[in-house]
Amino acid sequence: MNLTRSAFIAGAVATALAGLTSQASAAGRPPQEKCFGVSLAGYNDCAAGPGTSCAGTSKRDYQGNAWKLVPKGTCITMKSPTSPTGRGQLVEFKEVRR
Known part of the structure; x- marks a missing residue:
């Protein structure tokens, strides 16, 4: 796997995790x-x-x-x-x- 592709995948995973975190915190609030x-x-x-x-x-x-x-x-x-x-x-x- 080349470096550009690895960086792209890492960025996509980080973005997905950030989205899940913000949804969870909003869902936990009244x-x-x-x-x-x-x-x-x-x-x-x-x-x-x-x-x-x-x-x-x-x-x-x-x-x-x-x-x-x-x-x-x-x-x-x-x-x-x-x-x-x-x-x-x-x-x-x-x-x-x-």
């Missing part, structure tokens, strides 16, 4: 959902509104347009003092100041 208004400033997963780029860019605690990934079904049970209901929301919301 389903997740976006939960708006529950992250602290700088700890959002993404979508933090105008003037921000993505993860870790929210400017305020419990920002209504910033979300965090949480286990599915737990969002609406989480505290969010700026939410109209006082709990996390499945959609972006306009913050309420109390």
